[in-house]
Amino acid sequence: MNMDFEKLLEQEARKAARQDYEEVTEKTKDYSYKYSKAFIQKMNAMIHEEKRKAKKKRRWHILLVAAIILILNAGIVLANDDLREKVGELIIQFFDDNIHIRSSKEIADSEEIFRQLHLGYVPKGYHILYETENPTTMYDVYYEGTNDNYITFMQGFKENVDVHITYDGTGRKKVQVNGKELYMIKDGNITSYYYEDGEYLITLSGTEKESELIKMLKSLK
């Protein structure tokens, strides 16, 4: 095929692709369609990676993976069942490159109504990228800031949630906030807090300063 035609075809194909995209963007600028509840729940489930097992009891696994990890000191964490700490009813179990947080109690499916907590304070410069619509057993929200900074908050029934997070071995400690015992884990520039509040497991994680994250936790109600 003649080279001139190929060049022309590439030029016009790229232009046509752009025009098609702009056309559909214009047509859906004020798209007023209300998605069904079933669709919203399906999409929420996909985002939360809900795994429905065939058993009577349902467990939802949430994998929170922060970043690429370097294990600085392999002596601290080994794949050893004895390396555990307990924070309230939560068991924090250490492996060579990640931490597993779960409830120590095997609780039957709860008929509890999910009461969503609300963050009264969010640092300046952050906006909501996504939040769960109509939460029934779990709520999460992603805040996006400038320069790729982010904060995520999750609240879920304890028996439904397993949390796996990466851990670089550099920082973990227990802290007290509002009379509650929290577990703080650092992984590079990401700080994460985990604690239980009644029947819920709460996690707050992000690249923001620790003082700002603590302020957010204090504002929860």
Add this chain to the structure above:
Amino acid sequence: MLIYLMALDTEEERIKFVRLYEDYRNRMHYTASILLKSEIEAEDIVHDTFLTLTDYLDRIDEKDSVGTWNYIVTILKNKCYNFLKRNKRIELTEDEEVFEQPVEMYNLLENQLIKEEAEEFLNTLIKGLKYPYREVIYLQYHNKLNSRQIAELLRTSPANVRKISSRAREQLKKGMQKKGYTCEYGF
């Protein structure tokens, strides 16, 4: 030691997925609704498309919104047409027609006639290509995907993609010739 943990894999991928969902779901639903003539069925296709997209997140460059849309709409339309075929709403015969309508019907707008630009007419013809011809051309020339990569999106073989591309280019060239664009443009 660098370790990646899986599942919607990394937090960055989850955020990327959420952004795609927020930015493109309306465009997807609109496009699917037109093809399926059903807003509820369109929801299923949109959901199904997002499921498929989780396998291609690493290949999507969010900064290239046109390229991202090409990716998404190809998968979406593939699912729409498969749905229509399964429900016998369209015929299962091998479709020889490449254009939505006969080339003779494509008339340039007055300002294009005045300009008499071959480019404008080729642009019109490209936009008149039927699925999957147009999508293959876009993915080839805008996204710079090879036939194997396109075949994955269309759930077909690379050989079939090359056939589709070849037919599309051949018919575009013929279409230009029919309208009198010849020697100086190499047709």
